[in-house]
Amino acid sequence: MTHTVEPSRRSVVLAGAAGAAAAFLAPAAPATAAGAATAARTAxxxxxxxxxxxxxxxxxxxxGAPGTGITWRSLKEWRAEDDADLAFNAASVPLAQRFTPVPVNTxxxxxxxxxxxxxxFGPTSLNPSQGxxxxxxxxxTHWAYIDELVFWGGSSGEGLILAPNAPIVDAAxxxxVPVLGNVFLPPVAYGGxxxxxxxxxxxDAxxxxxxAAQLVAVAEAYGFDGWFVNAETDGGDSALATAMLGFLTELRELGAAxxxxxxxYDSMTTSGSVSWQGALNALNRPFFETADSMFVDFRWTASKLASSGTLAGELDRSRYELWAGVDVEASGWNKAVDWDAIIPRGRDHVVSYGFYRPEWTRNQLPAGRTPGQFHAADDRFWTGQSLDPSQPDGASGWRAPATAVADRSTVTALPFATTFNTGHGLRWYDGGTAVSDAQWNHLGLQDRLPGRRWVVRTEGRRPAVSFDFAAAWRGGSSLLVDGDIDAPVTVxxxxxxxxxxxxxxxxxxxxADAGDVTVELAVATGEPGAPGAPVPYTYLPAGTLRGGAGWTTATLRIGTLSGTVHGLGVRLTGPGAVAYRLGALAVRDEVVSPAAPAELRVTDSATAAGETxxxxxxxxxxxxxxxxELHRMLPDGTRRFLGGTCQSAFHVSALRPEQGETEARFEVRAVGELYATSGAASTVHPW
Structure with a gap:
């Protein structure tokens, strides 16, 4: 992957990250003026x-010395007990079990x-821990099609071994979806x-x-799932390759426990030199046998992948443990790919595949891009131009994942709830009211989201379905169904x-933002009879909404049904143009509220230019x-929302005293799966 390190682009990203690195709902602090040494120190x-x-x-x-904002660290010297940022970086959400429903298409x-x-997701250095x-x-958000996420990054001037930040791991x-940290030994041409x-x-002795033990200890302490090892520094020999094989063996054995x-990554060969094969063959076979899977370099061809799959079988390994690299960093869905070499339509798939840099869906948008524009592009990338996985694109040159790979789900236990929060927003909502007008991102706060976007069943006109950021019940987004409907529509x-x-x-x-709409809950207690067949829903009345009347909650008892709920949706009927907004969906047997946290405390503070x-x-x-969720309690008795996190630690910046305030008071509350909040733990900080 020698084309991945771009110093000029990296410097631009670093500069942008430095401005964004703050508590995720706090405004950025102004630059400290040059002056007294004390001011510089406190800043x-x-x-x-x-x-x-x-x-x-x-x-x-x-x-030499690291660049501005970069800290050089040795992994060998790392100890969890000495890691001052560990509480902010350690993921807390366990890896959920998934199941594969009957595919929505054939x-x-x-x-x-x-x-x-x-x-x-960001630069190597100055990548904020908590949004x-x-x-x-x-x-x-299209986790349903992903089997493994690699936290890509690393550079010779910053660091080579990256631990993913907690919000990404928690959302995955x-x-x-398991998340791997990255070990990147760069090519000599890029400073390796x-x-x-x-x-x-x-x-050792x-x-x-x-x-190897350190990498396993880091992954365990930080709560992620292993490592992607990419050795691209040339100049080695067979002795170094033998040492690498021994290292991988121990890394895998210790990690598996x-x-x-x-x-x-298909890079170093058994000779110790770096020679990208674009295949599984004799030169990299021992590394594949030692690891759990292998990313096959972009130099693959149809014949190379075919022989790779065959060799994997001869080694008593699944051919789907090989990821054929598909580089979409520069052109996204415009990339010319020999899809039949990987996922032919008329016979079994040959190998699995790995998208390199699919964040193109965001990066290709112009400055001033909005969350809605990003999700529209991302939906097209993962679902295809039809924007409906039940109606996959036919002869399109881009073979979107939804057309080839079965989706998966983790919605298997009660209580289950979602507010369709995508993990970023233009403001933060609570109970349908914006309680902060600051933009934010924090993937750890992302809900479990619909995996099939967007399946719409109707005999008439199809409305548009999207995540929308103009209003929400909780978090930053809601689900919007918008269009002129002339027949019942099941989403x-x-x-x-x-x-x-x-x-x-x-x-x-x-x-209903506009137009009157009659809503029914769609509940399926059985599976479709075959791939592509419609889900056998039962429809339960959920009321008629009047346009502009505001939020309302319909509570439907479905205990008269029996067995297991296999599918959930909504059916909408309206006289014409409707704008239906779904802010929250919950399935429960009882209302469960979380217990309160305790012992909220300030562990460190610093003030510069009047801000703390x-x-x-x-x-x-x-x-x-x-x-x-954390709030600041103001002298007039109101609460100011500061942010949320899945961790038991939080950073907040740019705090100033209110008029007449001698101390700042803070509260933290736990939020449960049904979004009920606990009592508060509180603390104060004197000004």
Whole structure:
């Protein structure tokens, strides 16, 4: 992947990240004026409280000094107990189990090709741990088609080993997707030093590989699922290759005991040189046999992939443990790909595939792009031009994942609730009211989202369906169905495996922005008879909404049905133009509220130019918690929303005292799966 390191672009990204790195709903602090040494010191201290995603060199550091905002660290020296940012970076959501429903079309295959996604969510350095004060973010939502996410990045001038930040891991885990950190040993042309490869595979006196143990310890402490190892620094020999194989063996063995995995990138060969094969063959076979899977370099051809799949079978390995690289960084869905070499339509898939840099869907949009524009582009990338996986594109040159790969779901237990929050927004809503007008992003706050976007069944005109950011019930977005309908329209939302009891109810929080619309809940207690067949719904009345009347919640008892809920949706009937907004959906047997956290405290503070930055910590609430929300209590008794996180630590910046205020008061509450909030833990900070 020698084309991936672009110093000029990286410097631009670094500059942008520096401005966004703040508590995700706090305004950026103004630059401190040059002046007294004390002012400079306090400004540096305030900036130093901002936690960032972690990155390291294996052991030895480069010559010279790091650039502005970059911290050089040695992985060999890392210890969890000394990691000041660990509380902000450790993911808290466990990896959910997934199931595969009956495919929504006849072309998507279950049990064959899967998709790996290599994504650069931000720069290596200055990548905020807990979101930032901008809605312009790659808020990935099409988790249903992804089998493995790689937190891509690394550079010779910043660091080579990247641990994914917690919001990404929490969102991925909620949807059942494992996340791998990245070990990037760059080409010599991009600053790579062979010493760093030798550092990585060094042995201790007992013959073990200490950095293999370190990588496993980092992944365990940070809560992610293993490592993508990309050794592209040329100049090695067979002895170095042998050492690398020993390192990978120990990394995989130690990691497997912790539920971790290893993916190897097709780069170094058994000779120790870097020679991208574009295939599984004798030169890289031992590395594939040592790892859990292998990313096949972009140099593949149809014949190379065919022989690779055959060799994998001969090794008693699945051919779908090979990811054929598809580079979409520059051209996205315009990329010319020999799809029949990977996922032919008329026979079994050959191998799996890996998207390199699908965040193109955001990056290709012009300056001033909105969250809605991003999701429209991302839907086209993953679903296809039809924007409906039940009606896959035919002869399109872009073979969207929904047309080939069966989707998956994690909606298997009660209570289940969603507010259709995508993990970023133009403001933050609570109960249908905007409680903050600041832009934000934080993927850890993303809900479990519909996997099939958007399946619409109607005999008449098809309305547009989208995530919309102009209004929401909770979070930053809602589901909007907008159009002139002349026949009943069923919008399929979730494939589920939810147990039914006599007490089970479904709650719909919704409104009609324009036009009157009659709403029915679509509930399926059985599977479709075959791929592509319609879901066998039962329709339950949920009321008629009047345009402009505001939010309302319909509570429907579905305990009269029996068995298991396999599908959920809504059916809409209207006299013409409608704009139906669904703000929340919940399925429960009982109302469950979370216990309160405890011992909220300020662990560090710094003030510069009249503004204060704080680090807050608290003791986690006992029992299940979806996330925590923090507020500042103002002298007039009102609350100011500061942000949310899945962790038990939070950073906030740019705080100023209110008129007559001698101390700032803060509260943190736990939020449960049904979005009920707990009592508060509180603390004060004197001005």
């Amino acid at each position: 540096a201290e305030a900036a130093g409280l901002q936690p960032y995603a972690s990155y390291w060199y294996p052991d030895s550091l480069p010559a 072309t998507a295959r279950a049990g064959q090709a899967r998709i790996q996604s290599l994504v650069s 930032a004060a901008t809605a312009d973010y790659y808020a990935l 885990h909620r949807h059942g 030093q062979l010493q760093w490869t030798r550092d990585l595979v060094q042995k 007992s013959g073990h590989f200490p950095l 912790k539920g971790q995995r290893v993916t190897w 399929e939302l979730y494939a589920t495996r939810l147990p039914l009891s006599d007490a089970t109810v479904v709650e719909l929080t919704h409104r 930055a704080l680090r807050l910590r608290w003791s986690a609430a006992p029992g299940p918690v979806r996330h925590y």
